[in-house]
Amino acid sequence: MTATEKLKKIYGERPKRTRELKEEGRKIAGYFCCFVPEEILSAFDLVPFRLQGNPKDPVDQADAFIEPMACPFARSCFNQALKGNYDFLDAFIAPHSCDTIDRLSNIWFHNRPVSFNHLLNVPHMRERGAEEFFRSELNYLVKCLEEWTGKKLVLEKLRETIRLSNKKRALLRNLYELRKKDPPPVSGAEMLEVLVAGMGIPVPEYVNLLTQYVEEVKSREVKSISLRPRLFLWGNAIDDSTFVQLVEHSGTWVVMDDLCTGSRSFWEDVPETSDPMEGLARRYLNVPCPRSNYPRTGHREVDLESRFGYVGAFVSSWKVGGAILYLIRYCDTCELEGPDLKDYLNKKGIPVLMLEDDYSLTTLGQLRTRVQAFVEMITGVV
Amino acid sequence: METKNQTKTTAVKGTLTAGMIRELVRNIYRSAHEAKAQGKKVAYFMVASQYDEIVRAMDIVPIPTENYAGLCAAKRDMERFLLRAEEDGYSQVLCSYARIGLGFDSLRKELGKIPENAPDGGMPEPDMMLGSSAVCDPRFKWYQAAGRYLNVPSYSIDVVAPPVQADLNEVRDYYIRYQTEQFRGLIAFLEEQTGKKLDEDRLWETIKLGDEAWRLWYEIDRLRVAVPCPMPTQDHFSIMVAGHYYCGTQVAVDFYRQLYEEVKSKVEEGQGVIPVEKYRLLYGGGLPPWHTLWIFNYFESFGAVFVIENVYRGYDPVEVPSYVKDPVEYLAWRAFLRFTQRHERARKNSGHPVVERLLQLIDDYKIDGVVFHACRSCRATTVGQIHIKNLLGRYTDIPMMQLVSDMVDLRDYSEAQWKAQIGGFIDALSARSKR
Ligand code: SF4
Ligand code: SF4
Numbered sequence: 001m002t003a004t005e006k007l008k009k010i011y012g013e014r015p016k017r018t019r020e021l022k023e024e025g026r027k028i029a030g031y032f033c034c035f036v037p038e039e040i041l042s043a044f045d046l047v048p049f050r051l052q053g054n055p056k057d058p059v060d061q062a063d064a065f066i067e068p069m070a071c072p073f074a075r076s077c078f079n080q081a082l083k084g085n086y087d088f089l090d091a092f093i094a095p096h097s098c099d100t101i102d103r104l105s106n107i108w109f110h111n112r113p114v115s116f117n118h119l120l121n122v123p124h125m126r127e128r129g130a131e132e133f134f135r136s137e138l139n140y141l142v143k144c145l146e147e148w149t150g151k152k153l154v155l156e157k158l159r160e161t162i163r164l165s166n167k168k169r170a171l172l173r174n175l176y177e178l179r180k181k182d183p184p185p186v187s188g189a190e191m192l193e194v195l196v197a198g199m200g201i202p203v204p205e206y207v208n209l210l211t212q213y214v215e216e217v218k219s220r221e222v223k224s225i226s227l228r229p230r231l232f233l234w235g236n237a238i239d240d241s242t243f244v245q246l247v248e249h250s251g252t253w254v255v256m257d258d259l260c261t262g263s264r265s266f267w268e269d270v271p272e273t274s275d276p277m278e279g280l281a282r283r284y285l286n287v288p289c290p291r292s293n294y295p296r297t298g299h300r301e302v303d304l305e306s307r308f309g310y311v312g313a314f315v316s317s318w319k320v321g322g323a324i325l326y327l328i329r330y331c332d333t334c335e336l337e338g339p340d341l342k343d344y345l346n347k348k349g350i351p352v353l354m355l356e357d358d359y360s361l362t363t364l365g366q367l368r369t370r371v372q373a374f375v376e377m378i379t380g381v382v
Numbered sequence: 383m384e385t386k387n388q389t390k391t392t393a394v395k396g397t398l399t400a401g402m403i404r405e406l407v408r409n410i411y412r413s414a415h416e417a418k419a420q421g422k423k424v425a426y427f428m429v430a431s432q433y434d435e436i437v438r439a440m441d442i443v444p445i446p447t448e449n450y451a452g453l454c455a456a457k458r459d460m461e462r463f464l465l466r467a468e469e470d471g472y473s474q475v476l477c478s479y480a481r482i483g484l485g486f487d488s489l490r491k492e493l494g495k496i497p498e499n500a501p502d503g504g505m506p507e508p509d510m511m512l513g514s515s516a517v518c519d520p521r522f523k524w525y526q527a528a529g530r531y532l533n534v535p536s537y538s539i540d541v542v543a544p545p546v547q548a549d550l551n552e553v554r555d556y557y558i559r560y561q562t563e564q565f566r567g568l569i570a571f572l573e574e575q576t577g578k579k580l581d582e583d584r585l586w587e588t589i590k591l592g593d594e595a596w597r598l599w600y601e602i603d604r605l606r607v608a609v610p611c612p613m614p615t616q617d618h619f620s621i622m623v624a625g626h627y628y629c630g631t632q633v634a635v636d637f638y639r640q641l642y643e644e645v646k647s648k649v650e651e652g653q654g655v656i657p658v659e660k661y662r663l664l665y666g667g668g669l670p671p672w673h674t675l676w677i678f679n680y681f682e683s684f685g686a687v688f689v690i691e692n693v694y695r696g697y698d699p700v701e702v703p704s705y706v707k708d709p710v711e712y713l714a715w716r717a718f719l720r721f722t723q724r725h726e727r728a729r730k731n732s733g734h735p736v737v738e739r740l741l742q743l744i745d746d747y748k749i750d751g752v753v754f755h756a757c758r759s760c761r762a763t764t765v766g767q768i769h770i771k772n773l774l775g776r777y778t779d780i781p782m783m784q785l786v787s788d789m790v791d792l793r794d795y796s797e798a799q800w801k802a803q804i805g806g807f808i809d810a811l812s813a814r815s816k817r
Binding site for chain 1: 471523524526530535538545552756758
C-alpha cells in the first residue's frame with residue numbers, strides 16, 4: 001500500500017487505528033482544539049487523539065445533557081462519546097478554548113469520565129504574565145499526569161518529542177508549499193484527510209507516513225487542466241472532507257486554509273528553548289484562534305493588520321482568488337471575528353463568502369447553492 | 383408610549399426601594415453624557431469584570447453596554463439595533479447584548495449622532511473600551527469588533543478561575559499572580575489614557591465601598607430566607623444595578639442600606655410578596671427575560687413566588703488574608719476566593735460548585751421548585767443548565783424546569799408555550815405538596 005492509500009484508509013476508518021493501538025496496550029489521550037501540547041502527551045507515551053465530531057451522524061443523545069444552543073461541533077463530539085465511540089480513551093484533556101468547551105468538559109467529566117480527566121486553562125490574553133501563567137498551567141498538567149501514570153516526566157524525552165512534532169510540522173508545511181503550484185498536486189479535501197488521519201496516531205508513525213507521502217505527492221504528474229479559482233478557507237473544526245469536496249467540486253481548488261484542523265494546528269514550530277516548557281507555552285499560547293485576544297494596537301487598519309496579517313501573507317503567497325469563511329453557528333468568537341476578517345480580505349481585493357452552518361451534512365444542498373453562486377461570481381473576477 | 387411598553391415588559395415589584403433603580407439607570411447614561419461634555423473620560427465597560435473599583439478610582443465614568451442592551455429590551459426598543467448588527471454581518475444567534483451594542487454603535491456612526499429616541503438618551507461615544515474575559519467569551523471579542531465603528535483604544539483583561547478539579551494549593555499562587563498582572567496592565571493603560579497616576583489610597587476607598595455594598599447585598603439576601611418572602615426575584619433584577627453598575631461608589635452602599643432597612647422591616651412585620659405563599663421558587667440560573675419580566679407576577683398568580691436566585695450576585699463575601707497589603711493584589715485575591723468559594727465542597731460532594739450553591743439555597747430558603755432560564759444567544763449562562771439540573775436531581779426531588787427564550791431577542795420567545803409549561807410545572811408543585 002502506498003502512503004497515500006494508508007492515510008486515506010486511516011482517515012476513512014477513524015478511529016480504527018487508534019483502537020488497534022489501544023489493543024496493543026497503548027494508552028490514549030483525547031483532547032480538544034489546538035491548545036493541548038501533543039509533545040507532553042507523547043512524552044508520557046500516550047497516543048494523542050484529537051477529539052472530533054461526526055457531521056454524518058445526527059446528534060441524537062446529547063440533548064439530555066447539553067443545550068441545543070451549544071456549539072454543534074462540541075455537541076457532536078459529546079454525542080459520539082455518549083454512543084460509546086470514544087470508549088477507548090484513557091485520558092481526556094479539555095483546554096478552556098471557549099465557553100462551550102469549558103462547560104462541556106464538566107458535563108463530560110460527570111457523564112463519561114475516563115481514568116484521567118483534566119481541564120487546562122488557557123489565557124485569552126497574550127501579554128502581562130499570560131505566558132508565565134500558561135506555563136504554570138502546563139506544569140500543573142504535567143504534575144497531574146505524573147501522578148496518574150506514576151512516571152516522572154523525562155525532560156530529555158520531552159525535547160525529543162518536541163523535535164519530532166516539529167519534524168511533522170515541517171513535513172506538513174512542505175506539503176502546503178506544494179499547493180502553491182497551479183493546479184495543486186493535492187486537493188484541499190485530500191489535504192484535510194491527511195491532516196485528520198494524523199490526529200489519532202503516534203507522531204513517529206505519522207512522520208514516517210508523511211515522509212513517504214510527500215515523495216509520492218512530489219512525483220505526481222499534475223496535468224494542466226483548465227484554470228480554477230484558488231480559494232482560502234477559514235473557520236474552526238472542519239474535520240470531515242465533505243464540505244471541502246463540495247467546494248472543490250464546484251470548480252475550485254482549496255489551496256490554503258486557516259482552520260483549527262488545518263494550518264492553525266501545525267504552522268508554527270515549538271522553539272527549542274533550554275526549558276522545553278517555555279517553548280511549549282509560547283508556541284501554544286500564540287495559536288491564532290479567534291478565541292484569543294490580540295490587543296488593539298492602533299486605528300482600524302493597523303488593528304486588522306496585526307490580527308490578520310498572517311492571513312494576508314497566506315492569501316498572497318498562495319495566490320488566492322477568493323475566501324470562504326465557514327462559521328460554526330453558536331460559536332460567538334468566530335461570529336464576532338468573521339465580519340472583521342471579511343473587511344480585511346475585501347480591502348485586499350479578495351471576494352469573501354461568509355457562511356454560517358450547523359456542522360451537519362443536512363444543509364449541504366443550501367451550502368452548495370451558495371458556494372456555486374460565489375464561484376460563478378469570482379470566476380468573472382480571477 | 384413609554385407607559386404602554388412598561389406594562390408589557392416589567393413586573394410589579396415587592397419593595398419600594400427597588401423603585402429607585404429606574405432613576406439610577408437613567409443616571410448612568412445621563413452621567414456619561416455630562417462627563418463627555420465636561421471632557422471627563424468615559425469608558426465602555428463589562429459587568430462583573432472584577433475591575434470596577436479600579437475604574438472608579440481612576441474617575442472614569444462607565445457605560446455598561448450589556449445593561450444598555452437589557453434596557454432596550456425592557457423598553458421593547460431592540461429590534462432596530464439587532465437588525466442593524468445582522469445587516470452588518472453578525473449572526474442572528476450571536477449574543478444579543480453584543481448585537482444590540484454593535485448595532486447601536488453602527489447606527490450612531492452612520493448618523494453621526496445618537497439614534498432618534500434611543501432609550502435613556504442613548505450611549506455617548508466612549509473614549510475607550512474595557513473588555514474582559516470574565517463570565518464569557520463575547521466580552522472581549524465584542525469590543526474588538528466594535529473597532530469597526532469606533533476609533534478609540536480598547537483594552538481587555540483576563541479574569542481567570544481554576545476548574546473545580548484543580549488542587550487550589552497547587553494553583554493559587556500563579557492564578558493570583560496572573561490576575562494581579564492583568565490588573566496592573568489595565569491600570570497602566572488607564573494611566574496612559576487619563577494622563578494621571580492611580581492613587582492607591584483612593585483605590586482602597588473604592589474597594590471598601592465595593593466590599594461594603596456587596597456585604598449589604600448579601601445580608602439583604604439572607605433576610606429573604608424569611609417566610610413569607612419579603613423581596614422577590616424581580617426586585618433582584620432591578621437592585622443588582624447598584625452592585626454592578628455602581629460598585630465602588632457611595633451610591634451603591636447607600637442604596638443597599640436603605641433596601642436592607644426596608645426588607646428587614648418587612649420581615650419583622652411578616653409582610654410577604656404575596657398574601658398566600660404556596661410555593662417558594664428558586665431562579666436557578668440564566669439571564670432574566672428582560673422583555674417579559676411580568677412573567678414573575680404570572681407565577682405569583684398561582685401562589686408561587688421566586689424568593690432567591692443564582693445570577694448577578696454570583697458570590698458571597700470573602701475574607702482576603704490580612705497580609706495582603708497591596709490593593710491590586712487584594713483585588714486578585716478577592717477574585718480568586720470568590721470564584722473558588724465552593725470548590726472544596728464540590729469536590730467532596732456533587733463535583734459542581736453551582737450545584738453546591740443551589741443545594742444550599744434550596745435548603746436555606748425552603749425551596750419547592752427550581753426554574754432555569756435558557757437564553758438562546760448566551761452560551762455562558764445557558765450551556766450547562768441541563769447538566770446542573772441533572773446533577774441536582776441526584777440530591778433532591780423537587781420539580782425543576784427550564785424555560786427557553788433569550789434575554790432580549792423576542793424572536794426566541796413564545797408566550798403560549800411558556801404559559802403551558804408553567805401550568806404543567808405548577809401542577810407538579812401541587813402534586814408534590816399533596817404528597
Ligand atoms: S467551534 Fe467555537 S464554540 Fe465550538 S469548540 Fe470551536 S471555538 Fe468552541
Ligand atoms: S454571552 Fe451572555 S454573559 Fe456574555 S455578554 Fe452576552 S449576555 Fe453577557
